[in-house]
Amino acid sequence: MEHVSSNWVPIRKPHNCWGCTTETKPPEKMMRVTEADGPKIYSVYWCEKCNAFLNNNPDLFGPDDGFCYGEVGQMISEVES
Ligand SMILES: [Zn+2]
Numbered sequence: 001m002e003h004v005s006s007n008w009v010p011i012r013k014p015h016n017c018w019g020c021t022t023e024t025k026p027p028e029k030m031m032r033v034t035e036a037d038g039p040k041i042y043s044v045y046w047c048e049k050c051n052a053f054l055n056n057n058p059d060l061f062g063p064d065d066g067f068c069y070g071e072v073g074q075m076i077s078e079v080e081s
Helices: 048-056 071-080
Strands: 002-010 029-037 040-046
Touching: 029 048, 040 048, 048 071
Parallel strands: none
Antiparallel strands: 002 029, 029 040
């Protein structure tokens, strides 16, 4: 798995955040992370909240660890409760 790019993009249709599964609607911006898995290229979207959480907690995951869908949202609610 190879990281290709990540940048804030104004979304044109609703996307569910990979981290917390919350739907974000246009014209909000989301962090689009593009990765390559061999010949396959795919993108996932992160909401602002998950992105900030990951930036604030860089020790929770190593750079090569993946996330399960919704996993970050669970961690956020654990931290906040
Ligand atoms: Zn999120």
